[in-house]
Amino acid sequence: MGQYNAPLRDMRFVLHELLNVSDELKQLPKYADIDADTINQVLEEGGKFTSEVLFPLNHSGDREGCKLDPATHEVTPPKGFKEAYDQYVAAGWPALSADPEYGGQGLPMVLQNSFLEMLNSANQAWTMYPGLSHGAYECLHKHGTEEQKSLYLPKLISGEWTGTMCLTEAHCGTDLGLLRTKAEPQDDGSYKLTGSKIFISAGEHNMSQNILHLVLARLPDAPKGTHGISLFIVPKFLPKADGTPGERNPIFCGALEEKMGIHGNATCQMNIDGARGWLIGEPNKGLNAMFVMMNAARLGVGMQSLGLTEVAYQNALVYAKDRLQMRSLTGPKEADKPADPIIVHPDVRRMLLTAKAYAEGGRAFSSYVALQIDRELNHPDEAVRNEAADEVALLTPIIKAFLTDNGWISTSEAMQVYGGHGFISEWGMEQYVRDSRINMIYEGTNTIQSLDLLGRKILQDNGAKLRKLGEKIRGYVEENGLDESMSEFVTPLADLAAKVEKLTTEIGMKAFQNADEVGAAAVPYLRVVGHLIYAYFFARMAKIALSKQDNGDPFYKSKLATARFYFARLLPETAMLIRQARAGSASLMALDAELF
Numbered sequence: 001m002g003q004y005n006a007p008l009r010d011m012r013f014v015l016h017e018l019l020n021v022s023d024e025l026k027q028l029p030k031y032a033d034i035d036a037d038t039i040n041q042v043l044e045e046g047g048k049f050t051s052e053v054l055f056p057l058n059h060s061g062d063r064e065g066c067k068l069d070p071a072t073h074e075v076t077p078p079k080g081f082k083e084a085y086d087q088y089v090a091a092g093w094p095a096l097s098a099d100p101e102y103g104g105q106g107l108p109m110v111l112q113n114s115f116l117e118m119l120n121s122a123n124q125a126w127t128m129y130p131g132l133s134h135g136a137y138e139c140l141h142k143h144g145t146e147e148q149k150s151l152y153l154p155k156l157i158s159g160e161w162t163g164t165m166c167l168t169e170a171h172c173g174t175d176l177g178l179l180r181t182k183a184e185p186q187d188d189g190s191y192k193l194t195g196s197k198i199f200i201s202a203g204e205h206n207m208s209q210n211i212l213h214l215v216l217a218r219l220p221d222a223p224k225g226t227h228g229i230s231l232f233i234v235p236k237f238l239p240k241a242d243g244t245p246g247e248r249n250p251i252f253c254g255a256l257e258e259k260m261g262i263h264g265n266a267t268c269q270m271n272i273d274g275a276r277g278w279l280i281g282e283p284n285k286g287l288n289a290m291f292v293m294m295n296a297a298r299l300g301v302g303m304q305s306l307g308l309t310e311v312a313y314q315n316a317l318v319y320a321k322d323r324l325q326m327r328s329l330t331g332p333k334e335a336d337k338p339a340d341p342i343i344v345h346p347d348v349r350r351m352l353l354t355a356k357a358y359a360e361g362g363r364a365f366s367s368y369v370a371l372q373i374d375r376e377l378n379h380p381d382e383a384v385r386n387e388a389a390d391e392v393a394l395l396t397p398i399i400k401a402f403l404t405d406n407g408w409i410s411t412s413e414a415m416q417v418y419g420g421h422g423f424i425s426e427w428g429m430e431q432y433v434r435d436s437r438i439n440m441i442y443e444g445t446n447t448i449q450s451l452d453l454l455g456r457k458i459l460q461d462n463g464a465k466l467r468k469l470g471e472k473i474r475g476y477v478e479e480n481g482l483d484e485s486m487s488e489f490v491t492p493l494a495d496l497a498a499k500v501e502k503l504t505t506e507i508g509m510k511a512f513q514n515a516d517e518v519g520a521a522a523v524p525y526l527r528v529v530g531h532l533i534y535a536y537f538f539a540r541m542a543k544i545a546l547s548k549q550d551n552g553d554p555f556y557k558s559k560l561a562t563a564r565f566y567f568a569r570l571l572p573e574t575a576m577l578i579r580q581a582r583a584g585s586a587s588l589m590a591l592d593a594e595l596f
């Protein structure tokens with residue numbers, strides 16, 4: 001069923017030639033010894049594991065789905081998932097970027113990020129089982145007590161136990177302030193939790209020995225709204241004194257959701273019937289603590305769509321070179337065959353290049369953000385750490401929304417390359433389209449990401465974080481502005497940067513008069529800023545490619561052509577998006593609800 005080969009050449013290009021990660025990591029004492037060879041070896045091993053072990057289970061997992069035994073509440077994931085998880089654990093993959101103090105391998109996020117892309121290309125549904133553990137690890141690492149950390153972190157890092165995030169309830173998803181799950185303090189310092197959660201990914205399964213549920217709930221005296229939410233760790237099996245799983249805690253899967261995609265992942269309704277849990281962080285500050293997990297998950301969801309974009313592109317490319325239909329408009333290209341391969345047709349090329357450009361742009365952007373996370377967490381200079389943290393905060397909603405919107409566009413275009421065969425499940429392309437759709441919804445819908453970007457991250461700090469990014473881009477433009485060979489990239493980049501600045505000021509002014517202006521502009525606004533960032537990275541990549549295009553390695557010619565396609569065919573979307581963002585709220589708000 002199709003194919004997947006990790007894009008190692010492009011990953012090495014991004015990490016070593018674009019971002020110079022080995023040099024960057026040398027500035028972080030923790031990673032000073034990590035060289036390019038180590039990085040390349042891990043990438044290669046990751047490529048083998050994902051293409052040989054996980055990819056073959058992707059289509060079968062989609063067809064088979066998960067099964068719930070209503071009597072025992074146990075969930076069985078598709079055939080082969082558990083065995084693949086055992087191999088993943090045996091190879092030490094869960095420990096890759098985790099803290100060595102608790103058993104981790106201590107490798108940087110920027111490397112973990114590339115591996116995450118591979119995992120998601122190979123099998124998004126499977127990747128969600130260990131994927132949520134990573135967010136749980138980060139949340140406990142930051143907010144857990146010493147006792148909680150030494151009990152739980154080694155288990156998460158070894159992969160023996162996995163994690164979930166239990167936020168959503170039937171009546172509240174976006175608006176968590178409405179949640180009702182209760183937590184009552186017990187004499188022994190634990191809490192008794194009661195309530196029900198829906199849509200919990202990897203909520204129940206047999207892949208790991210234990211599941212650590214991170215649950216949002218309310219204390220009896222909690223204030224209403226988001227200031228009354230606390231975070232609890234609720235293990236499926238209560239740990240015994242020796243740390244092994246003991247008594248079953250009453251947090252059960254009541255039903256599995258039937259859904260459009262990611263069939264191999266168990267999306268569970270969870271009934272919490274007086275389960276024992278322990279507070280993480282401070283009472284009523286649960287959302288704060290949970291944000292660590294949510295931010296990790298937002299970046300992770302962006303990587304899900306990047307993974308799907310890449311694998312859909314790879315398969316569509318093979319098909320387009322093989323499928324013979326019609327002749328090229330400029331005359332036969334393979335006259336000995338009954339027709340030309342469809343890759344000769346301009347519009348088939350547009351579809352392929354769209355997915356290729358979104359994969360390569362997303363890879364450059366997300367690797368950069370992962371490197372900024374490494375600097376945020378490890379740079380010896382506090383000012384550098386703070387600057388990196390600000391940038392990561394600004395860019396996180398863009399990773400989540402822009403990469404997932406582009407994943408939807410790209411998988412759909414890649415499916416279209418197959419014509420009718422794309423719609424037939426045997427080829428596997430329709431699964432990528434179905435799987436990618438959820439990425440725009442969960443972890444805060446893309447609308448909510450846009451509001452977070454424009455409202456909280458930009459307007460609330462008077463554009464300070466965005467200005468810093470603007471300075472970086474302006475610096476690049478000034479540095480390269482006189483280089484004629486770069487003007488096809490630098491001129492549109494400079495033009496868009498100026499337009500974003502103007503647009504931001506305009507929306508900010510309008511928002512003073514009417515807060516709905518932010519809601520009306522946010523979605524096209526985020527896409528414009530996403531394009532500004534891609535234009536910046538494609539300009540930087542084009543510069544490297546220009547300098548190496550004659551060295552005999554066809555990779556650079558391909559990179560340059562992709563950059564040119566991006567500027568010619570994808571970036572112009574910003575003209576329309578800016579008009580939409582400027583159109584204001586009046587045409588959206590004019591109609592009374594009953595007149596719709």
Ligand SMILES: Cc1cc2nc3c(=O)[nH]c(=O)nc-3n(C[C@H](O)[C@H](O)[C@H](O)COP(=O)(O)OP(=O)(O)OC[C@H]3O[C@@H](n4cnc5c(N)ncnc54)[C@H](O)[C@@H]3O)c2cc1C
Nearest residue numbers: 165166167168172173174199200201267442443444445447
């Ligand atoms: C397959 C799957 C897996 C999931 N996994 C998990 C999980 O592991 N853990 C977990 O806790 N949750 C999980 N979720 C839940 C998911 O995060 C929520 O579905 C999502 O956050 C949206 O919440 P909702 O479905 O209640 O939609 P609602 O909040 O009801 O939103 C409905 C619509 O209104 C829009 N909207 C709401 N408020 C605003 C606003 N202020 N401005 C503009 N538009 C607005 C939304 O963008 C959306 O389009 C999962 C969901 C699915 C389908």
